[in-house]
Amino acid sequence: MHTKTIAQLAKGLQAGDYSSVELTQSYLERIKQHQNLNSFISITEEQALTTAKQADQALAQGNAPLLTGVSIAHKDIFCTQGVKTSCGSKMLDNFIAPYNATVVEKFNAAGVVTLGKLNMDEFAMGSSNETSFYGSVLNPWATDTVPGGSSGGSAAAVAAHLAPGATGTDTGGSIRQPAALCGITGLKPTYGRVSRYGMIAYASSLDQGGPMTQTAEDAALMLQIMAGFDPKDSTSVEREVPDYSSDLNNSLAGLKIGLPKEFFDAALNSEMAATIEAAINEYKKMGAEIIEVSMPNLKLAIPAYYVIAPAECSANLSRMDGVHFGHRCTNPADLNDLYIRSRGEGFGTEVKRRILVGTYALSEGYYDAYYIKAQKIRRLISDDFNKALTEVDVIMGPVTPTPAFGLGEKISDPIEMYLADIYTIAINLAGLPAMSIPAGFIDNKPVGLQIIGNYFAEAKLLNVAHQYQQVTDWHQQTPKGFE
Amino acid sequence: MSLTADDVNKIAYLARLGIDTQDTESYAKDLSGMLDLVAQMSTVDTDNVVPMAHPLGQVQRLRPDQVSEENQREAFHAIAPQVEAGLFLVPKVIE
Amino acid sequence: MQWETVIGLEIHAQLATKTKIFSGASTAYGAEPNTQACAVDLGLPGVLPVLNQEVVRMAVKFGMAIEAEVADYSVFARKNYFYPDLPKGYQISQMDHPIVGIGHMDIDVDGQTKRVGVTRAHLEEDAGKSLHEDFHGLTGVDLNRAGTPLLEIVSEPDMRSAKEAVAYMRKIHELVQYLDICDGNMQEGSFRCDANVSIRPVGQEEYGTRTELKNINSFKFVEKAINIEVERQIDIIEAGGRITQETRLYDADKNETRSMRSKEEANDYRYFPDPDLLPVYISDELRAQVKADLPELAHIKRQRFIEQYKLDLETATQLTSSRQLADYFEALITESGCNAKICSNWVTVELSGALNKQNLDISQSPVTHERLAVLLKRISDNTISGKIAKQVFEIMWTSADSADAIIEAQGLKQITDSGAIEAIIDKIIADNQGQVEQYLSGKDKVFGFFVGQTMKASQGKANPGEVNKILKEKLKR
The missing domain is CATH 1.10.10.410 (Arc Repressor Mutant, subunit A)
Known part of the structure; x- marks a missing residue:
């Protein structure tokens, strides 16, 4: 049962092949069995079984929504009412959210069961899941390597079949990079497509929630629930949500694929390049046309990102001050002591680095040189993509320069860690939708192919991804020990 | 661009962020590295570029002026570090 | 040495909306602590602000009333600082693109009219309140006020005396009430101001170092605070000292200003555009709508009263000091059919006197214009004399009976036989x-x-x- 996709499970539940309670119990057992992966921060067993029972009742009555009774898990960045929502931080270790994120609310309304809350880099800052207060998550494909981050718990859980799907968030690659490193499918929608309400903010102008699943077909089903306008989020877009499943089987004959030459330079090792090339060849076989495009400002994406994201986070995390919720130090001598010690104790090293850089970049005398400059570069990068997307339907390339790296390998060198996000960060700056799909293995470690589309072209991306998954089986591989 | 331990302490105070004294040097080093990375931005001329704050050129939506929130003090105070008589408590504020 | 005082005011007017600027929580005054502070006002993790349309409409209205440039598009920014009554660690305010740009306000002092420049007016959220009564040596924080919309009206340093500052503040106070965008209640803090005060030798062009007097909430205190601060500055400079640029608090009990230690730390507010909010565009439609709804402003109404009703300046000024009073007066003329002279006398003398005695507002008057109109009719149709009418009015003040009923019951009818x-x-x-x-x-x-x-x-x-x-x-x- 646990290797089935969401689409298959939904069908089985609707047909009465098994109950939601049975399904939920089976996943809960697997989660406990594989706790060594450390992919979950909280397991919400009791609530899951209650919801599953209700789902079974609804299924018995007929007319239950499509995904009723299917179980998923949420990245611990999404607020869940009555359940700890830690964001991977000591700061929120005692934070029981008093409300649901809109995304959570939507899954609840759709009858979907929540198994628990998934591990993540602290406040979504990291690319290896090693910055979590709750410890590293192991990559099920090679447990001495990282699962990627920040949605590392989500990727590992789906890859290990501890849940058929999970929510993730992506600020600079946090859905796509762990999806690539764990061999699953991840979709970062267009900025504004999925509500950010109740999704704890890292960098507000870049954050976007999305699905992490085994297949593109499943991603379409989850996105169908997640997407849509939310009056509680000013940056949410008032635009009709299309049927994401209806275009999955469209032919790709004549599809124009853009390959940015900057994606295939020296930084990409030859094995990675070969794997991506092989994937592109599959598309050629399906009748796609390959066109070289150029992104001259791509190299500036990381510098611009490391101004904009820290600047926004430095303010976003100011509310974590030990006054109204969250961690408070013991016996503060005075108000400043309360702030300084609560925040000093509550935040980990990577979060502190980014708060400090952001604070510096916004401070008097530096604002124009850093923040305004970065926003101008952001425009240039966005223009590069928009120009390319007038010539092609989608842009393809790698997600990461290498497959999963070793635990502890890069954590002591933050800059090296940042540089590994070169292929994903620019997409967030532009606000475009992008996917990562499994495209092969190097030394038994998964490699992801990135597909980038125009604004609101999620259905197109899913179609392009699904067609590849019809002719390949990389997405069907299961890591050893998790069959 | 290189920051000193003293710079780090100043920024940390602005952000009310406690940093262990023995870690200050290492933060100074990391932050300097980040600023070096960021300095690459100056290689491109952006004089005539309009800063981009959001991906889509959207406009702020306005909400009708209608009360939609009910009193949830009890729920909010249940997760607060220290409350009394309906108030959040903090060390004495001197004006 | 002869000194000249230079004053600029930053007035904070709470906008009279039903809900907060960025949340749907009520703004009603006087609720139990923290019962009107919702998740958005508390800045809990994950919550987001959505702008109240009424706030924008009110700001545009104010902008048009002071003949200011109303921005085509306006941006909200975060002002970063830590304080317990500021739950997010930043205040959402405006920096580079305020909603209202340069405008002006004319004031009358000692028979002279003077134009005071308004630099800008921007929208922001109010903070909560820190309560310093003793909680075992701790401070209590009530966040009901957090997120209440404020219009901060910043003047040019155009005022040269405390008297001018008060005149300007009164005019703005009168205006925001005329426009129905602020209740003007100073006791409740709906209307308060910060005064930037400096002195310079007469004839010198360069400004002296200024101090900022924070949160003054009465006209009387503004005058006193500025005067005492000017004295303090003169004393310091004449003794060879220098003024420190700082924030000071006026202590009304001691009639002195003192430095606010808590605000003295290096302020680096790190303003930047709030990424949770998008630029606000002021549509032509909204402009047209606001323009059409704009009430007749006090100075225009005053001029009209002088011309239309042949009133003297003093009476016209008194009658137009509040929109409700002016409306009362005009309704009285229409309903009583009496001439403006009689009506203005009754409103400015009998009615206003009675209201003042009990410290009531015109809207709280026990004698409505309908009831007063009946009384005035009885004067004009010779049922009673003006003198008797005053007697009847006094009874009406404490009784719900009509003028006719009172005249009848007390046998006050005039003898015309x-x-x-x-x-x-x-x-x-x-x-x-x-x-x-x-x-x-x-x-x-x-x-x-x-x-x-x-x-x-x-x-x-x-x-x-x-x-x-x-x-x-x-x-x-």
Whole structure:
């Protein structure tokens, strides 16, 4: 049962092949069995079984929504009412959210069961899941390597079949990079497509929630629930949500694929390049046309990102001050002591680095040189993509320069860690939708192919991804020990 | 661009962020590295570029002026570090 | 040395919306602590702000009223600092693109009209309140006020005396109430101001170092605070000292200003555009709508009253000091059919006097314009005299009865029957022969004596016109 996709499970539940309670119990057992992966921060067993029972009742009555009774898990960045929502931080270790994120609310309304809350880099800052207060998550494909981050718990859980799907968030690659490193499918929608309400903010102008699943077909089903306008989020877009499943089987004959030459330079090792090339060849076989495009400002994406994201986070995390919720130090001598010690104790090293850089970049005398400059570069990068997307339907390339790296390998060198996000960060700056799909293995470690589309072209991306998954089986591989 | 331990302490105070004294040097080093990375931005001329704050050129939506929130003090105070008589408590504020 | 005072004001007007600027929580005053602070106001993790449309409309209205440039598009920014009454660690305010740009306000001081420049007016959220009464040595924080919309109106440093500053503040106070965008209640903190004060030798162009006097919430205190601060600055400079640029608090009990330590740390607010909010565009449609809804402003109304009703400047100014009072006056004219002179007298003298005595606002007047109109009609149709009317008015103030009912019940109807009046006058003439002789010998003044006696004998009810007429006839013989 646990290797089935969401689409298959939904069908089985609707047909009465098994109950939601049975399904939920089976996943809960697997989660406990594989706790060594450390992919979950909280397991919400009791609530899951209650919801599953209700789902079974609804299924018995007929007319239950499509995904009723299917179980998923949420990245611990999404607020869940009555359940700890830690964001991977000591700061929120005692934070029981008093409300649901809109995304959570939507899954609840759709009858979907929540198994628990998934591990993540602290406040979504990291690319290896090693910055979590709750410890590293192991990559099920090679447990001495990282699962990627920040949605590392989500990727590992789906890859290990501890849940058929999970929510993730992506600020600079946090859905796509762990999806690539764990061999699953991840979709970062267009900025504004999925509500950010109740999704704890890292960098507000870049954050976007999305699905992490085994297949593109499943991603379409989850996105169908997640997407849509939310009056509680000013940056949410008032635009009709299309049927994401209806275009999955469209032919790709004549599809124009853009390959940015900057994606295939020296930084990409030859094995990675070969794997991506092989994937592109599959598309050629399906009748796609390959066109070289150029992104001259791509190299500036990381510098611009490391101004904009820290600047926004430095303010976003100011509310974590030990006054109204969250961690408070013991016996503060005075108000400043309360702030300084609560925040000093509550935040980990990577979060502190980014708060400090952001604070510096916004401070008097530096604002124009850093923040305004970065926003101008952001425009240039966005223009590069928009120009390319007038010539092609989608842009393809790698997600990461290498497959999963070793635990502890890069954590002591933050800059090296940042540089590994070169292929994903620019997409967030532009606000475009992008996917990562499994495209092969190097030394038994998964490699992801990135597909980038125009604004609101999620259905197109899913179609392009699904067609590849019809002719390949990389997405069907299961890591050893998790069959 | 290189920051000193003293710079780090100043920024940390602005952000009310406690940093262990023995870690200050290492933060100074990391932050300097980040600023070096960021300095690459100056290689491109952006004089005539309009800063981009959001991906889509959207406009702020306005909400009708209608009360939609009910009193949830009890729920909010249940997760607060220290409350009394309906108030959040903090060390004495001197004006 | 002769010193010149330079003053600029930053006025904070709470906008009279039902809900907060960025949340749907109520702004009603006086609720139990923290019962009107929702998740957005508390800045809990994951919550997001959504702008209240009424706030934008009110700001545009103010901008148009001071003939300012209303921005095409306006941006919200985060002002970063840590304080317990600021739950997010930043205040959402405006920096580079305020909603209202350069405008002006004319003030009248000592018979002179002076134009004070308004630099800008921007929207922001109010903070909560810190309560310093003792909680075992701790401070309590109430966040009900957090997120209440404020319009911060920043003037140019154009004022040269505390008197001018007060005149300007009063004009803005009057305006925001006229526009119905602020209740102007200073006790509740709906209208308060910070004053930037500096001095310079007369004739010097360069400004002196200024101090900022924070959170003054009465006209009286603004005047006192500025005067005492100016004295302090003069004393320091004349003793060879220098003024420190700082924030100071006015202590009304001691009538002194003192430095605010908590605000003295290096302020680096790290303003940047709030990424949770998008730029606000002011549509032509909204502009047209606001323009059409714009009420007649005080100075225009005053001019119209002078011309249309032939009132003197003082009366017109008094009647237009609040929109409700002016509306009351005009409704009274329409309903009573009396002339403007009588109506303005009643409103400015009897009514205003009674209101002042009990410290009531016109909207709280127990005598509505409908009730007062009936009374004035009874004067004009000679049912009662003006003097009796004042008596009736006093009764109306504490009773719900109509003027007619009171006149009837108290038997106050004027005696217009000339036979009855003649009988009273005959008796008075008979009883006061000495005065009659005086009058007949040319002492015209004695005439008043007879009028007085007649009125007294009739308990004020005799029609004064009739009395005059009959007396003149009888005394001729």
